[in-house]
Amino acid sequence: MTATLNERKKQILKAVVVNYIVTAEPVGSRTVSRSHRMDLSSATIRNEMADLEDLGYLIQPHTSAGRIPTQLGYRYYVDNLMDLDDLSSDDELVISSSLSVEKMREIEQIINNSARVLSSATNQTSLIMGPQFQKSAFHHLRILPLDEKRSLVVLITDTGFIKNKVIEMQQQLSQHELQQVVNYLNQKLYGLTIDQVTTSLINELKRDLFRRLEILEQAFILLEESLKEEKQIRVFLGGTTNILNQPEFKDVDKIRRMLNLFEQEPLLFKILEDTSSEDDIVVKIGAENEHEDIHECTLITGTYKIHDKTSGTVGVLGPTRMDYSHVISVMRRMVNYLNQSLGS
Amino acid sequence: MTATLNERKKQILKAVVVNYIVTAEPVGSRTVSRSHRMDLSSATIRNEMADLEDLGYLIQPHTSAGRIPTQLGYRYYVDNLMDLDDLSSDDELVISSSLSVEKMREIEQIINNSARVLSSATNQTSLIMGPQFQKSAFHHLRILPLDEKRSLVVLITDTGFIKNKVIEMQQQLSQHELQQVVNYLNQKLYGLTIDQVTTSLINELKRDLFRRLEILEQAFILLEESLKEEKQIRVFLGGTTNILNQPEFKDVDKIRRMLNLFEQEPLLFKILEDTSSEDDIVVKIGAENEHEDIHECTLITGTYKIHDKTSGTVGVLGPTRMDYSHVISVMRRMVNYLNQSLGS
DNA sequence: TTTAGCACTCCAAGCTTAAGAGTGCTAAAG
DNA sequence: CTTTAGCACTCTTAAGCTTGGAGTGCTAAA
Structure with missing residues (x-):
């Protein structure tokens, strides 16, 4: 399936995903043709986008709206199209300064603090599974x-x-x-x-x-x-209110379901555990997650180690429309930090 | 001011408060005349209600709507009109069984569990301040x-x-x-x-x-x-999602402000601390609370003791339209329980 | 003092309309 | 064969309008 996309389609798909991540609005052909240095008319883009829709990467919320990425579209983007984000010096600063201000001694403190930092650097909700005693x-x-x-x-x-x-x-x-x-x-x-x-x-x-x-x-x-x-292992949460800033959660009912989920530690544990046992960072998009309540969410996880033993999982949870490259970069840094400060 | 209310006005005020607590809808004169065994026509009630509005106990959301209690109205109700609630055997059962199922040894466990029970018995959010070490x-x-x-x-x-x-x-x-x-x-x-x-x-x-x-x-x-x-004393929360069930919090923005508040332990601590130093149960209605974000809420608190020393505060937070008598009863029971199980 | 009756007000819900964004298709141009 | 311009069409959203119902205040009679 991957092979079927020519270069131009890739560019267009990427443009749609990137644009949609920022604006949260369906992306129209005209927007793509203008903004992304593509020397093609909107009509041409339209044709390509229709193809991409047939292939399952994009979808229209209704006829005569722009397109938004499907779960498959995000998946393709993450696997093949995404540019890795160099953390801006701002972010860099925020993260490293808030992590190193105080020497923290207790594991619980370190993790709690990390959850806070992670959520504020990503504007999403963060979950950190404590070390597996x-x-x-x-x-x-x-x-x-x-x-x-x-x-x-x-x-x-x-x-x-x-x-x-x-x-x-x-x-x-x-x-x-x-x-x-x-x-x-x-x-x-x-x-x-x-x-x-x-x-x-x-x-x-x-x-x-x-x-x-x-x-x-x-x-x-x-x-x-x-x-x-x-x-029972503890799961530390950070920034649970961040989901309220996402336009996809403007519905009180969805909010309730999410917050309810957050109150149930065993469930969170299960969700995090499902992803682990990988070495690097794992991205689970939409229905790739087991738990039904987060079928409209993406969970990005990494694992940290204590004394070279795989030990716990760090996660960021947000809507599928998520700034993947940024979150992944922040996550990398976070896992490094945890490895260092818990390792000794 | 108290003296100015004759018996009939009291009955009507009480009827409005009780009704509004249940329905969350403005209460009309007809409703009062029919439902509360009052052998008065709606017109009479109307006159009385107009008086109560002048006195500041009731207010109309708009002309030609029923009345709802003001903060002052609730205050009067709590101080003078409220029937104390006998806990129904259902509640009784829920509370005592969930508290005594397991012998809990750790203070933190006891308190955490209490927060959960308290919130589910009241359908509100509960806050418990840990013992003041x-x-x-x-x-x-x-x-x-x-x-x-x-x-x-x-x-x-x-x-x-x-x-x-x-x-x-x-x-x-x-x-x-x-x-x-x-x-x-x-x-x-x-x-x-x-x-x-x-x-x-x-x-x-x-x-x-x-x-x-x-x-x-x-x-x-x-x-x-x-x-x-x-x-820094820890504050334990229970049932934070319960506020989402209240119709007064159907606005995402209000929800955000409340949840944000819940994430800030020092603030919660301050809010609880403001009420303490009383021996019995304290009811703070609306703007009687210092903190601005809970000016539309009522906070009901009690204090528990360890070894006869005043030690921590238990609170229930919800909209001013709250089932005061029920919450107060549950709170009584809770304080008793904590006194017993932490006292030894 | 209480009540019946009536005109009046206001909200909420449903409906209509207009503007705007974006599409798909066709036919012409490269 | 690919690309593009043009146009008719669709659908959403917001605003304005209409209507029914709930509830009031006032007046006059009991």
Whole structure:
């Protein structure tokens, strides 16, 4: 199908897409013939555009309107026609300055901030999936008694994650008893990924441990709880109100559906996850996305790494009429930034 | 002003408010005369309504439309006319079941969940201000070394808050050295509220400590950081999309302004803070709110306590046309619940 | 003091109209 | 064979107009 487009058709398709991205209005033949250095009359362009419509790249909202790109048209544009955007020094400035103003230490902070920057640099909504804690390997566990009843459990992974949780224990445990349990667990769990530390494994260990010292129901509950809580990965959003600026969302009902979607973290997670496992940047246009509520949207995603492990996904979501080249450039930069600042 | 309303006017005002809350349409004299057991003709009602308009309790959107309550009208209704709502067993069920399904341990979880429940029980947007950590008193500090470079700092307050933070230290400190610092700090800071632990106090301690043992720049940075981070209180939102269901927000521009507001935590904090310091439930109608963007909204707030200290604020935000009695009832229940589950 | 009746006002919804943008087709020109 | 000019036609959008209904205020009678 790609082969069937001659140079002139490509130029015209590109002109329509570029123009439509900017104006959000159907593009007429006259506009194309005048504005894009094409030494052809509008009539000729009209003929070509009619062809492009037959081929499925363009569509008319109604007879006697200009054309707008179809999903296929965008796809062709992204794959074959798009010029990559050099970030303007303005954007460059905005991005790098807002990212580096403060040294941020906490992962959550970094990601939250990134989401904000990404959305404001693209004028779209951004989604960032937090690091996938589950893929990290268990390194060791420590327990710090706080007072008679409470202890702080600290879980450390090979990628440098540190999760901690306060737990309460009905039964008092001596420092020594605690230490025994902790040592046992460290020995058994070392090197497993968090995913692999299943409830059944924990139950097994529990049985095992009961045989030897018969105290520690509570110590296990804590472990189970710490893990369970981390099962659901957090998705950070930025600029959710940006979609309201897009003319394609002037309908309250569409807005509601989108915002509703944004409130459902598991769904967002699924949407992002569907795209991942690629190395570079992925562009999913319209119905290429699984989820029905974003069939009129484009999702552009990239993945970042922590310690060379694929770790999380960054996404920008907006209407299919999106400034692809710009968003892709910003995304590149963002992924780089995350790789750097989370990598260490 | 209150005294000037005779019984009949009160009944009519009440009827208009109640009706308008349900229908969101201007209420005509005929509607009032028929529906609310008033044995008066519409003409009589008309006269009374004209009076109520002169007094500032009602207003006509245009000549020859029914009346709708003014801000003053709502105020009078809330202060003098409102029947308190017995929660229907349905609501009762929804609320108590969704709150008690799981034992939640983390404060953040409890609050987040509460926000969700509150918004769905009221069909409005809910805001909950997290506990004001700053008002708690410092109890003690502990440090748990994790590996050569990192330590976990744990801060415990008298109200049972436990904050922890991982810090990195360039310089290695021996367990002994660390312990010395920690002991010193615990002694000096004990009993102060977190608010009182200012940067200047820290600097003072720092100087003091330097004189005796000259190591611990890092140890202080950590303390400063832990505290700074907690300065901004988190506001939890629930049901932000509920405002989209209200007919008064069918305008995209209004929606944008509201959602924008919701994205700015410091503003929300300020809005909630303005209402607090009361013991019971506070109703702020329309322009009674400071912030201009919610001049067409009503904010109903309550405060909850942890360990008998006033601790945070719960709010429901919606258009001035709001089911006051229902929201207030739900709010009561919510505050009770929070007092119970955070109190221990 | 209350009520019935009536003229009047105003909005909302539907319809009509005119302007403008853009097309498809045809026939002529290159 | 390709390109272009010209023209009739289509469709949308905005503005103006019409109409029905809801609700009022006023007056006069009960």
